[in-house]
Amino acid sequence: MSSEKSYLESTEALLTDVGHRRRDDGERWWWWWKRVLDVEEARRQVLFSLPMIVSNVSFLSITLVSVMFAGHLGELQLAGATLANSWATVTGFAFMTGLSGGLETLCGQGFGAKLYRMLGIYLQSSCIISCFFSIIISILWFYTEPILVLLQQDAQISKTAALYIKYLIPGLFAYGFVQNILRFLQTQSILVPLVWFSVIPMSIHLGVAYALVNWTDLGFTGAPLAASISLWISFLSFSVYVFFAKEFEKTWEGFSLDSFRCVLTNLKLSLPSAAMVCLEYWAFELLVLFAGLMPNSELNTSLIAMCVNTEAIAYMITYGLSTTASTRVSNELGAGHPTRAKNAMAVTLKLSILLALAIVLVLAFGHNIWAASFSSSSLIINQFASMTPFLLISITIDSFQGVLSGVARGSGWQLLAAWVNMGTFYFIGMPIAVLLAFKFKLYAKGLWIGLICGLSSQAGVLLLISLCRKWSKIEFSEEVDRETRIFV
Incomplete structure (x- = not known):
């Protein structure tokens, strides 16, 4: 009986010792991992980056989906739409994305400094800049055909690409405005609307593109027009949200002439x-x-x-x-x-x-x-x-x-x-x-x-x-x- 009691006591002691060792190993591993990576900061950043990834992929997909719908109409249409999309990205969409980068400094640091009123003013000044450069790029896009021919591209494909890109011009303006609003929200860590107002327009775009290409006389030109419509839907959705949501009571106080005074500051960035x-x-x-x-x-x-x-x-x-x-x-x-x-x-x-x-x-x-x-x-x-x-x-x-x-x-x-x-x-x-x-x-x-x-x-x-x-x-x-x- 005493030997059985001794055995149970030794077993219990062994299990207790193993439990302590496991707990010590776990605490040691957690301490080492915290030394390698700031876990709380990493968690915050991962949760922040996921909506941004979804939003960026959605807006990229809008133009790509239009190219796919156009490509199903024939080889010439595919070549023209692909060339037009590449030209539009290099000369327009990438430039608009870059222009909005000034807000990452202005709105980001303004929000950190609690200068909330300035965020809305910077947003307006950035939209003024985007509108101005969209007009300049639109003029360039009107001369897409001779420019592509000058770059030794096939004449027929260049003509098709020029037709495609003319219907993307309205979308260029909306894209620039959307990028500005994305930075405005991003710098305030307002993330859920980024997902909703990018995924929903992308979903609508599938139906709009299919309808315009296959159910109307627009055919090929319906694909870029659908992209423009979807981008404007996204911009208007974002705008309504910014105008009326309570989250922006401090950072959006309505339109202000001060935004024109900030244009030069914004341009420098x-x-x-x-x-x-x-x-x-x-x-x-x-x-x-x-x-x-x-x-x-x-x-x-x-x-x-x-x-x-x-x-x-x-x-x-x-x-x-x-x-x-x-x-x-x-x-x-x-x-x-x-x-x-x-x-x-x-x-x-x-x-x-x-x-x-x-x-x-x-x-x-x-x-x-x-x-x-x-x-x-x-x-x-x-x-x-x-x-x-x-x-x-x-x-x-x-x-x-x-x-x-x-x-x-x-x-x-x-x-x-x-x-x-x-x-x-x-x-x-x-x-x-x-x-x-x-x-x-x-x-x-x-x-x-x-x-x-x-x-x-x-x-x-x-x-x-x-x-x-x-x-x-x-x-x-x-x-x-x-x-x-x-x-x-």
């Missing part, structure tokens, strides 16, 4: 921000043009186009972290907490690496399936497999630099970052790409290695700027009173 975005977009488009000059141009162009599209889709996911970094950094700087801003940047960089690794693993094991969605040619699928290692490297670096670009926008370093993009892409990346592709005859691989060199240089310089530049300097705007405080 929005134009460099637009340059940041466009310089990067144009670098990718140059790769496609270079591929068309190679001996086996059809194969190389297909490969580079597949890689560019894959990189763009991956970046749409990581762009959510870029906007998160921009918002967190600008809010903390506006509140006068540069140390917290740096901590937010560090957390976002760690999350970007984790996210990039997840995308890389999926692509590494599923690259053949992914390539088959673009082409049924075994040659292209095999060649894409040989490009995959280089693509994985570029996606990882692009994710890292995307966060640093967001930090630059949140800190008001747009002009400096634009010069960085110019130097790294066009004086380092592109020359190396041309040299490897044409001189050393590496062709598509050479082009992508050059891009990797450009991305690596860009990420390295932006990281150096983020680590060395002072984050606490304050500049006061001369155009408006001291409420327009900006951290630079």
Whole structure:
């Protein structure tokens, strides 16, 4: 009996000791993980980035869906719509997205500094700027056909693309306004409406595009018109929400003439921000043009186009972290907490690496399936497999630099970052790409290695700027009173 009691006591002691050890191991693991990553900040950033990803993908899908509907009408219509969408993105939509980047500094830091009234004024000034540049871009779009012919594009395809893009002009204005409102909401961490007012218009767009293309006499032109209608639906939905929602009682006090006085302040940030975005977009488009000059141009162009599209889709996911970094950094700087801003940047960089690794693993094991969605040619699928290692490297670096670009926008370093993009892409990346592709005859691989060199240089310089530049300097705007405080 005593031996049985002794056995039970020893067993109980052993189980207690094991429980303590497990609890100690768990506490030790949690302590180590908190040292590696600020868990609370990471959780906040993940919850912030998810709605941004959904919103960005939805607005990207509106124009892509229109191209798909147009493409089902014939090969000429597909070629014309694809060329028009590419031209519209490079010359219009990317520029409008970049212009709204000024608000990431102005509204982000204004909200952190509790200068709530200024957010609505900055939003109005940004819409004035977007409207002005939309008019200029619209004039350019009216001359799409002669410009494309001048760029050695097929005459018939250029004519079809010009017809398509004319019906996208109304959508350009709405797209610019939407991007501004997105930044206005984003910098205040108002996220749920971003999802609703992007997903719902996207869902409506499917029906509108189908009806205009198949049930009316518009046919081909119904596809771009549907995109314009859907973008205006989204803008009007956002506008009604901003005008009447209680969340904006402090940040939206109605229209004000003060917005005109802030235009110059806004331009100093929005134009460099637009340059940041466009310089990067144009670098990718140059790769496609270079591929068309190679001996086996059809194969190389297909490969580079597949890689560019894959990189763009991956970046749409990581762009959510870029906007998160921009918002967190600008809010903390506006509140006068540069140390917290740096901590937010560090957390976002760690999350970007984790996210990039997840995308890389999926692509590494599923690259053949992914390539088959673009082409049924075994040659292209095999060649894409040989490009995959280089693509994985570029996606990882692009994710890292995307966060640093967001930090630059949140800190008001747009002009400096634009010069960085110019130097790294066009004086380092592109020359190396041309040299490897044409001189050393590496062709598509050479082009992508050059891009990797450009991305690596860009990420390295932006990281150096983020680590060395002072984050606490304050500049006061001369155009408006001291409420327009900006951290630079």
